[in-house]
Amino acid sequence: MKRFLLYATLVVGAIIFLYPFVWMIAATLKPEPEIAGFHIIPRHLTFESYHFVFNKLPIIRGFVNSLFVSMIVTASVIIFGSMTGYALSRLRFRGRATVYNVALLTMMVPAQLTIIPLYTMIVGFGWVNSYLALIVPAMMSSYSSLLFRQFFLSIPQSLVEAAKLDGCSDWRILFSIFYPLSKPVITTVAILTFMGIWNDVLWPLMVIRDEQLMTMPLLVTLFAVGGGADARLGVQLAAATLLALPVIIAYIFLQRNLIESMASSGMKN
Amino acid sequence: MRLLFITLLLASLSNCTPSPSANTSQAEDRITLTYWSATNPDEVKFANETAAEWNREHPQIQIKIEVVPAGQSSEEVVLAAVASRTTPDIYASVFPGVMQDLLDARGVVQLDGFPDFDAVLNERMPPETSEQYRSPDGHFYQMPWKSNPIMMLYNTGMLREVGITTLPTTYSEFLAAATRVTRDRDGDGRVDQWMATIDYLPIWYKRMYDYYPLYLAASGGETLLQKRRVAFNNEHSIEVFRFLQECFSKGYVPRQTFQGDVFLDAKVAAKFSGPWSISHLERYRPADFEYEYAPMLRPDNASIQPVSYADSKSIVIFTTCRHPREAWEFVKFMTTKRNDLRLLEITSQLPIRASMLEDEVFADYFGRHPQMVRFAEQVLGARSVDSVSELKEIFDIITQEFEASVIFNLKSPEQAVQDAAQRSQTILDVE
Amino acid sequence: MQPSEAKRFSMWNRGERKGESRREKAERGLLPAAFRPLPSQSADRAGYLMVLPYVIHTVIFIGYPLAFAFVLIFHRWNIYSPMKWVGLGNIKLLLIDPLIWRALGNTIFFLLIHIPLQLIIALGLAQLLNQKIRGRTFFRASYFLPVVISGIVVTILWQQLYAYETGLVNLALREINLPRVGWLTDPRIAMVSIAVMATWKNVGLYVVLFLVGLQAIPSHLYEAAELDGASSWQKFRLITVPMLNPTIMLVLVLSTINGFSLFIEPYVMTGGGPVSSTLSGILYLYKQAFFFGKMGYAATIGFFWALIIFMVVLIQRRVVETEAV
Structure with missing residues (x-):
């Protein structure tokens, strides 16, 4: 009996978290009057909502924009973050302690404080409505640098010494010896950075106004807020589904990695 | 890696330089003026037809139509263009509520400096209507153009x-x-x-x-x-x-x-x-x-x-314009009776013009569009917003x-x- | 890793001896540079090159905006016209601005609902998952799904669920003969609705965090308590909760920061209404900057908001620490 209750609770929980998504995807395939109902299988299957979205929104372009921006930023955060992490953990140079402390300190600066001045700066650079505004400010992250430093500290120093005897430069040590050893931390940094950029709306909302340059979440947000969907439920849900689908697919394959990375980010904050 | 960074910085710098505006014509004596139209397709059509006619008659002063760049609001796009000195020569859809911002940024040309401005304005509308478009410093920087009375x-x-x-x-x-x-x-x-x-x-x-x-x-x-x-x-x-x-x-x-x-x-x-x-x-x-x-x-x-x-819009000439006199000539052309009629026909928006209902130029139009008569009656009395x-x-x-x-x-x-x-x-x- | 390198790696590992002091290890080159004293004569040139991009980037994109924030606070500026000095004008305006205080009140109200809900549900589900059950991976993954889905998707979805006429929540109420509720249109309820949605969105993350915390509690503690005849509640109160204290602190801080970062939910669902009941600090900041073109005032709001977050987190830490004693 107790076992049964336990499973019942867990299953009810799972339904609460999963059913809305299933319902959402189903609703996008129903005609408008059918949406207000609990059933999942559409009585009349229609792709009308998707037609509408694809006609109204450059959604493919948005997807490509999102992918492009997220990938560049992720690559940059990994490369520069690992360089910084390597220097902070393995190299001796004047000011190292200062850089380390500054990195710790910048993590405590809330984004609310800098977002407006940062925006005015981007306007000053003439970067509004350009990929640069989306990419450049996010190219480095103190948090990721510190994650790399933390991880690199656990790699035996003797490995470095030996590589140096073989005439390896620090660059080669980092990229061809440390990288293969650092898969866990690279995965974590990649997932956190990618998800952060992929899902962000506030910053793109500020700096991008040209529909052709908009990221997918921004397109969908403005579509929902700006009434582009003509108050049609199915259309709004279709736009949301298109935005969710890549993440859901990635989640099915990378579920363990995603959960662990996101949980670890919580732990270390 | 550093190279990548520097390249990006350089790329960004090149992005800073204002794009060449207005006068990019090869022929020395030929003037090209850029005109920003609102994005609405009817207004673009009006702008294209009007400019085409002007361009045929004035081979030395060519008007180039561009649609105001996409943005959150056209007001913001215009203000941004003023700040970066990338404004066109003429813009036809200024919301009177932003005139003060444009003035603060020294973005627009004083129009009553043109000797025939008062005559053109008074021919179109009585002073009771035009006064509300006068700026606090006593000058006109906008030509009241069209209106959508509520x-x-x-x-x-x-x-x-x-x-x-x-x-x-x-x-x-x-x-x-x-x-x-x-x-x-x-x-x-x-x-x-x-x-x-x-x-x-x-x-x-x-x-x-x-x-x-x-x-x-x-x-x-x-x-x-x-x-x-x-x-x-x-x-x-x-x-x-x-x-x-x-x-x-x-x-x-x-x-x-x-x-x-x-x-x-x-x-x-x-x-x-x-x-x-x-x-x-x-x-x-x-x-x-x-x-x-x-x-x-x-x-x-x-x-x-x-x-x-009156949800009204005005025409302005920007201070980046190198040929304000010629731009003003085009503004006058845009607001002639014939082009006001064209505006009505194409966009169903009302020119701010007195006694349209008595004028035979417009008689045919209002005969065909009786509902528009109600609006024409309102045009002069309707008020805009404080600037x-x-x-x-x-x-x-x-x-x-x-x-x-x-x-x-x-x-x-x-x-x-x-x-x-x-x-x-x-x-x-x-x- | 190249095979030869792997071989060397294991070789060096074997070179490690038990009971070595840090100094001895350092001398043998087994410890990373960070733990070694810095000899002043030699510096690694690569070090400068490797941190240089980070340093430049941080100075430009964090340092400068930070400094410039303090300039903006004293100005009125729409970016496009010249800056206008207003002295303490923005700060004075902030202190008497009913809307910023309203936003703060709304946020605190949000947290008062969100945090307890979050803690109870997350801890409950984590407890259940921490038993010997089949399909734990599946359950964990399903609770976690909303966490990875972008906030805007969740917002659009819940906007439909909460819709007055066609929303599933009201349809369900009608099934059991209850009147409809204006989930997003009633000023007394709208913020509660948003808090419930935010809980649904985030609770999976906290389930996982608590699960990690629970698994770290050594089982002998419970066994010892059972020998002493402790009830389940006593075990929970006296062992689980104290042992989970760091996790609880973490959940508190994360949800607080979440609450103070609320933006997309009210922006899309309610625009901050009805009657400003869902106005959030960030939404107000955004409005001031992008609707009204007041960068100086927006920066002042940002500064104020950052200050509040800092204080609230500090207070929470203090409270949880005294609890623990």
């Missing part, structure tokens, strides 16, 4: 059904009609037909289509501010708030959102609207659907000429008090108007 739109069939044959003009006539129109038609115990719809969303510009035209009608055309002093803290505002509050609290205006067009679906008998609804209604209305426009509602004791809000850079915020403050008092009945109209006035003045005083 009026009351009624479904005459629905009114006739309950025995109303003359359209309401005052609050009490409107409320009396409302008691008859608002009812439960299918007998399921829930009201399914209402007197009017008001888009009461708490967004600042929505008040330009309910509170503001009503206020202008009640006050006889007094705008919200006098210089930088709040002037709307008066009986007129309170009357408007009280009237709207009654509409909502008695359920004459539904407090919910619907899918589709409630007016076209004959669920409501009235709404605030401009001339842009005509083409929409003509296209989609069922054969037996009848509608008519009427002047803005007024308080019962008011005996003044009906006034309303202060705090305008949006003042409308936003009014919106919040409107929501608290009119929609949710949490505040008396008196209190709401007073709070809005006080807060607006506080914001105007921060300098």
